Amino acid sequence: QELRGEVWAYASSVMCFVGGQLLGDEKELLKWSYHEWDYRDFKPDALYQAIAEDFYAKYLKNSQASSTHVFVYLEIAIEEQPVGRLLFELFSDACPRTCENFRALCAGGVTSPRDGRELTYKNSLFHRLVKNGWIQGGDIITGKGDGGESIYGPTFEDESFSVRHKGRGVLGMANKGRHSNGSQFYITLQPAPYLDKKYVAFGQLIEGTEVLQRLEAVPTYNERPTVDCKIINCGTFEP
Known part of the structure; x- marks a missing residue:
């Protein structure tokens, strides 16, 4: 910080x-x-690489064991070319319902009570990029930015505003006003205090900074990426 x-x-x-x-x-x-x-x-660089990877895996395991936080990942492709993974820590202690909605949409296997379709972020697009602001995705219905659906129904309530938008990589729920969270989400590209108490933040990017930079660099037209930025796989991360 x-x-x-x-x-x-x-x-x-x-x-x-x-x-x-x-x-x-x-x-x-x-x-x-x-x-x-x-x-x-x-000592060879490979030794230090192995030590660092082992320590990182232990850190994630200890974090899961000592708190209710869970980790989820999104694998990203730009123009059909895989560019890497975004790994998020979800603050389940602060926003349990919001985090469970995001986790379930990453894991898949949940169906919509309205039409029986699977509710998942897999194969969905990032449809909006606000330069120096945020990148937004999660419209799992149309992909245009005008749809979405939560695991609880079309929308669910604002759970808590305790997590602040105080840095880059904050994960939050996009909405259309109070208590209108669905499946759309955003990732901040810099501190965004103007989003506090208006949008529910519930997670933090902990791995994949270079992937976020790749997404941030995509050209846009009216805040719409001019090339497809797609989530090609996603799920719950187990160290």
């Missing part, structure tokens, strides 16, 4: 801090350690 936009402009996947200050990536850390302590490291 203290670094704010600096984090999202940071190119490397490794961040090293000394005395609470951002030093740089692992190469900068090795330069610093040599300069300060005459230390050289000869």
